[in-house]
Amino acid sequence: MTADKTSPSDKRRPFFGVKRIAFLSAAAIGLYLVWPSLMSLFAEAPRLRTIAWFWFLLMGALEAASFTCYWGLLRVATGVRSWFVAALTQLASNAFSRVVPGGAASGGSASYQMLVNVGISRSRAVTALTATTLISTATLLALPVLTVPAILTGVPIERSLLRVVQFGFMVFGLLIGTGALLLFTDRPLAEVGRFAQRTRNRFRPHSPPLAGLPDKLIEERNLIRSVLGDKWWQALPFAAGNWLFDLLALIAALAAVGARPHASLVLVAYVVAALLGMIPFTPGGLGFVEVGLVATLGLAGVGATEAALATLAYRLVSFWFPIPAGLVAFTVFRRRFGSNSGAP
Helix, strand or coil: CCCCCCCCCCCCCCCCCHHHHHHHHHHHHHHHHHHHHHHHHHCCHHHHHHCCHHHHHHHHHHHHHHHHHHHHHHHHHHCCCCHHHHHHHHHHHHHHHHHCCCCHHHHHHHHHHHHHHCCCCHHHHHHHHHHHHHHHHHHHHHHHHCCHHHHHHCCECCCCCHHHHHHHHHHHHHHHHHHHHHHHCCHHHHHHHHHHHHHHHHHCCCCCCCCCHHHHHHHHHHHHHHHHHHHHHHHHHHHHHHHHHHHHHHHHHHHHCCCCCEHHHHHHHHHHHHHHCCCCCCHHHCCHHHHHHHHHHHHCCCCHHHHHHHHHHHHHHHHHCHHHHHHHHHHHHHHHHCCCCCCC
């Protein structure tokens, strides 16, 4: 008779484990650091009523398009055929990452458990989520580089949004072309790795030198290509659209408050804010994103009042509104696929 390997009767780990306490401590410290600036920013919230309602409708539609693109990317990577399942998984995990410390790591854990619960193998779920994260992050980091032509020519934000749409199409096309190039050729990716490696070693001369970055990038690119297979041509537009529609929501917020900075400089501010959102000190980068976005928009030429109001409007639509939608999605997911689909 074989021994029961689950025997210590599946002892539950303590709710306040070391890792959980570390996350909560980091969140408390992070919020303490940004709290005064965050409160002064929230004091401007009543002025949101001065923004016409149709701007919020436009920003909401752009954010919905951004989320839909991510659902498509998730479907391609995991092989899930149902848009409904992909939407529930992303909405629930997104909300989870914004209400608990740990950020993207917590959201990724929730996505993994939900995908496994609907029948995706554990190995497939891990590789698919890893590939999705890699291609999404690479797309984000490519955005500032691809706007060099726009920085040279200068595309100001206009309330008509006509030139903004042209700017968006230009960036979208560059992202697709560059992504296809990097997926199937080694040399450009290796050159990027060498440049990043030399830059890092030059600015940190007293640290152990970084080595092997070009090979690491190619290895991760090969993982993405193996997961996407012959559907890579579907994944690239979804990855580009996910970030681009979110960027356009920020540009719409700036247009709504009458700001007219160059769209290319706004894009750089947007990327900085998106990277701050990945800091796991607070849920969803709360505080760090708001303070960082106001500061970087100021460097892009936006007045302090306009930057604060545009940031509040953008974060209201992109950060706060999806949280209740995610809670509803998780409830629907549990009812549809059973009570075993609990959050991690």
